[in-house]
Amino acid sequence: MTWRAARATLIVMTTKSLLLTEFGGSVSTDVDAPADEVFALLTDTSRLPEWNARIRRVLEPAPAPLAPGAEWVVQMQVAGARWPSRSTAVTHDPSRRLFEHTSRSDDGNPARALWRWQVTPIPGQHSRIEVSWHVSPRTFWRRALFGKLRRRQMGDEVPDSLRALGALLARPSAAWAVGD
Numbered sequence: 192m193t194w195r196a197a198r199a200t201l202i203v204m205t206t207k208s209l210l211l212t213e214f215g216g217s218v219s220t221d222v223d224a225p226a227d228e229v230f231a232l233l234t235d236t237s238r239l240p241e242w243n244a245r246i247r248r249v250l251e252p253a254p255a256p257l258a259p260g261a262e263w264v265v266q267m268q269v270a271g272a273r274w275p276s277r278s279t280a281v282t283h284d285p286s287r288r289l290f291e292h293t294s295r296s297d298d299g300n301p302a303r304a305l306w307r308w309q310v311t312p313i314p315g316q317h318s319r320i321e322v323s324w325h326v327s328p329r330t331f332w333r334r335a336l337f338g339k340l341r342r343r344q345m346g347d348e349v350p351d352s353l354r355a356l357g358a359l360l361a362r363p364s365a366a367w368a369v370g371d
Contacts, residue, residue, distance in 0.1 A: 217323035220353045224360035226312035229320060230288040232360060233308055236263045236278075242356040245269055245348055257283050264297065274298035281305070288312075302328045320353060 222229060232238060236253040240246045246265045253263035261280045266273055275297040282291040288310035295303045304326040311319045 213325065213327050215323065215325040216349070217321065218350050218353065219319055219321040220350070220357065221313060221317055221319050222353075222357040222360055223317055224357075225316050226288055226310045226318040227285075229318045229356075229360060230285060230290070230310045232356065233310065233320070234283060234285075234290050236265075239265060242359050243352045244355065245352075247273065250275055253278075253280070259283060267296075302326060320356070322349060322353070324349070 232242075234257055236257065237249055240248055245267055247268040248266050249263065250266055251262070251264040253261045257280055259280050259282060261283075262277060264275050264277045267276045276294050277297050278292045278294040280290070280292050282289055284290075290308040292306050293303060294306065295301050304324055307321075307323045309321045311321070313319055
């Protein structure tokens, strides 16, 4: 597997004094797998824990086929803390290989995020994965402290997840497992 990835670009979108009210970032990588295979694995919500180390398990899978409005719930684990996170598909367009979804914590202290995933074919059975995120912490402590911590953590976590996704796609069994 060839791995080519840029470091995540992190941005602070809005602050009010010392409070972080919005932040986001983006990263892209190239993987040695066909774009349709990459998109199928990326949007198979039951397989998220296989490549996203922060997702401990799927609590409520998305209905099949995945479509705008579909919801799923995963259990997140970061720095020893666990919480349920509910996601809703906004865009699921296999012909354009575009997937967008919102996520929010279900732990009584909500933050909201918009995720955008784009898979682009590259000649020679390769693909480029581009992901961006925009997070809006909603409570005082999330804006004052936890949002700042998560912003930095996500700068490492998202590239790590893309590496794991690429490694999963490089396994000989990945082709038959995608979409099963």
